[in-house]
Amino acid sequence: MIFGHLLTSSNYDDNEKKVTGGRNGYGAKLANIFSTEFSVETLDTNAHKKYKQTWTENMYKAGKASITKSSVKRGYTQISFKPDLAKFGMEHLDKDIVALMSKRVYDIAGCNSSVKVYLNGSLIPIRNFTAYCKLYLPKDQKCVFDKINDRWEVCVTHSEGEAEQVSFVN
Known part of the structure; x- marks a missing residue:
């Protein structure tokens, strides 16, 4: 949900004091919306699982999430995307x-x-x-x-x- 559904944030209460890096759940989703292809891959070393998912057509089509077992010792998150250049009036x-x-x-x-x-x-x-x-x-x-x-x-x-x-x- 973090990368493929809008308004999934927990930062909506203006009266709550906290230090945060985003608001209203847009964040990386905007990169997804403005991309022809957007992929996320993350490894949770505590759960020993790797999650992969790809969206295409400006987040319109969500590929099936892949969750597999992993024995890798160091966690990571990798984001890759192909900007939809036409949305920015660009050819390259x-x-x-x-x-x-x-x-x-x-x-x-x-x-x-x-x-x-x-x-x-x-x-x-x-x-x-x-x-x-x-x-x-x-x-x-x-x-x-x-x-x-x-x-x-x-x-x-x-x-x-x-x-x-x-x-x-x-």
Whole structure:
């Protein structure tokens, strides 16, 4: 239901105080809706089961879910999709869009040190926020890193000339 049915969230109560990354149950479903094909594969090491399912035609057709036994020791979740380019008035992904999507994958890798992140089958070599920040800095640039809490990490350094920043909010 998480990926193929709208409004399956638990985040509807404006009076309830909580920290969350989504609202109203759209999240990844929008990627599904705007894709000609969308697949999810996840491995639950506690239940020793692997779940696979594919949707096509902008989430209109749901393939049969496959749940199989697995003895793999490390869990994972893999999402793959083929964007419906016509919905965006495009015939192909131009280099700017590919660069933007690739940057977001690097953002994910830099903010999730406990997760191995892959882009088109290749492991992203960024394993933590410090390594992510160094992508944007000259090799010997001095900088200060601080992990404020589990949700906030910052890096501060100086720049020559104009002020520069790299930031994003998920």
